[in-house]
Amino acid sequence: MGDQIAHRLRVEIIRGIIPPDTHLAEDHLAARFDVSRGPVRDALRQLETEGLAEDRRKRLYARAMDLRDVEELYTVREALESLAIRLAIENASAKDWDNVQRIVDSMAAAAEDDDGERFADADMAFHTSFYANSGNRRLLDAWRPYQRIFAILFELSDTSDIASATEDHQGFLDVVRTGDVEASVRRLRLHLTLAKGHVRDVLRGLAHT
Template sequence: MATPLRMRLLGQQIVDDLRRRIIHGDIAHGARLVETEIADEYEVSRGPVRDALTLLATEGLVYKGRQGYIVRGLGEQDVRDMYEVRVAFEEIAVEHIVSSDASVSWEGMESALAGMESALGQDDIGAYAQSDLTFHDELIKDSGNQRMIGFWHTLMPTFSVMLEVTNAQDVDLTPSFDDHVAILQSLRKGTSVDVQTLVNRHLDGSLRRMMRALQQQN
């Protein structure tokens, strides 16, 4: 029997909120998450909570203990590993795009850039983070590698929150925006080595900011 839509939506809202609280450090490493207590907090049944905790476990943010789930959070090695995978994905995507015989639609990345520029003008860090992630999502989707796209989408929710953390480290997001403009311009020129250099530099900066945020949490 299919899961009712309302229950699925509740589960998604709960997992999004818990993921954000864990990565931002609002729920501490080692904290115990009990289904009944979380259900009471969100005023829902245990079903959506169970689904949310199961998904967080697959993402590596919690693990199953004897009495409920335990918060694992993100350690420095976790973050390094995730960025290593992301760099590999984006390098592959760049190579596919610049070597593709088929014409690439630039609309997705252009739209994301417009969103970033708008958020920059409004000093809206949250909106900037989402448009930033959308840009990279469009980059990976334009590769046409369906397996890689599927794997990326399992990591994307965690990166979404991580971007909120890293962007909050920046007093001025203009250099980040300029990086994305340069990446798209270089992609259009079709020189993979140049684009990969830009992508690596950009993601390395994001990694360093995330590591700094983790150190501050600890």
């Protein structure tokens, strides 16, 4: 329940539905979600860890995501995902990569159906597969807190041309499957640079709505 509440609040804070500096009162949120204060407390702890809530004299307030946050998030993600790709190329089997290909195939199916939500889910699964295939459990655990935020950013910023985005992910996977580590990391950097640009545009748009 705490995870579900955290997701709802995370979406609303990032989208600006909950304005910056809003007091995130446990009793008010418990009444809103019709739960005890325990799950709300767990949710708020997650948001504080993620930088979407801040403590001011024992009271938590919503904190907007700004362009500096985007830079920091993508810098950390590039470091984590570059390592994940390096380890995955070293450790993953052909069967593991076949499973990633199936994810890309599901992206293509979502594109045919013009299903942006299903595409965003597959997009997240694609990137998480590098961490899963790295063979390093702690690296996967390190990605998990960021995964929750990026899942929302994916939904907000994924291009409307999901057919082209699917082709981009297919090309990305094709490079990774060659086993060329440096080319794969370069492809990741380009991929994240473009994605970061989309997120910046979305956040600027939200700030003016």
